[in-house]
Amino acid sequence: xxxxxxxxxxxxxxxxxxxxxxxxxxxxxxxxxxxxxxxxxxxxxxxxxxxxxxxxxxxxxxxxxxxxxxxxxxxxxxxxxxxxxxxxxxxxxxxxxxxxxxxxxxxxxxxxxxxxxxxxxxxxxxxxxxxxxxxxxxxxxxxxxxxxxxxxxxxxxxxxxxxxxxxxxxxxxx
Numbered sequence: 001x002x003x004x005x006x007x008x009x010x011x012x013x014x015x016x017x018x019x020x021x022x023x024x025x026x027x028x029x030x031x032x033x034x035x036x037x038x039x040x041x042x043x044x045x046x047x048x049x050x051x052x053x054x055x056x057x058x059x060x061x062x063x064x065x066x067x068x069x070x071x072x073x074x075x076x077x078x079x080x081x082x083x084x085x086x087x088x089x090x091x092x093x094x095x096x097x098x099x100x101x102x103x104x105x106x107x108x109x110x111x112x113x114x115x116x117x118x119x120x121x122x123x124x125x126x127x128x129x130x131x132x133x134x135x136x137x138x139x140x141x142x143x144x145x146x147x148x149x150x151x152x153x154x155x156x157x158x159x160x161x162x163x164x165x166x167x168x169x170x171x172x173x174x
Contacts, residue, residue: 007024007025008024009022009023009024009029010022010023010024011023015032015036016126016127016152017103017125017126017127017152018032018033018035018036018039018126019031019032019033019036019062020032021036021040027066027067028066028067028068029064029065029066030042030063030064030065030066031062031063031064031065031074032062032063033061033062033063033105033124034063034105035124036063037063037065037070040065040068041068042063042065042068042069042070043070044063044070046070047063047070047072047073050073051063051073051075052107054073054075055105055107055108055111056107056111057077057111058077058108058111058112058115059075059076059077059108060075060076060077060104060105060108061073061074061075061105061108062074062075062076080112080115080116084116085115085116085117088116088117088118089117092117097120097142098118098119098120099118099120099121099122099133099137100112100113100116100118100120100121100122101121101122101125101129101130101133102121102122102123102125103124103125103126103152104123104124105123105124106123106124107123108123109121109122109123109124110123126152127152127153127154127155127156128155130146130148130152130153130155130156131155131156131159133156134146134156134159134160135159138159138161143161143162144160144161144162145160145161145162145163145164146159146160146162146163146164147164147165147166148163148164148165148166149165149166153165
């Protein structure tokens with residue numbers, strides 16, 4: 001709306017599940033989670049309280065760093081569909097055990113799980129971790145249905161006994 005001129009990145013790298021980096025306007029820019037910042041030796045302490053408050057509200061928080069210094073936060077959240085709490089209750093009433101595995105941080109995962117009444121959840125899950133979770137449940141004798149919507153979910157969707165690709169997801173997941 002402000003007609004800002006945005007520079008195109010000269011390089012771009014995506015670290016699956018943790019963030020992205022690139023060179024923009026002669027500056028090194030990183031956008032990602034705590035692990036990405038830790039790997040780049042960037043101190044997130046100055047905005048830790050703000051980030052944690054956003055997470056307790058159910059938002060996923062990404063840190064923005066420019067030239068090795070923390071520059072800000074970006075918080076995003078997916079609204080919970082109105083039908084989801086009832087769907088979770090119905091699944092539980094049918095004897096189905098629900099496990100939520102998400103790439104979101106633990107605090108965000110805890111907030112969403114609490115809203116939905118999900119007792120078992122795992123946060124900060126990488127794509128390969130989702131496959132391991134599905135495999136572990138199968139080795140314990142469970143039949144596993146996995147629902148997902150992104151490219152990071154595709155391997156676990158394929159490994160599950162039943163893969164449910166959400167209609168709004170990526171082509172790879174579907």
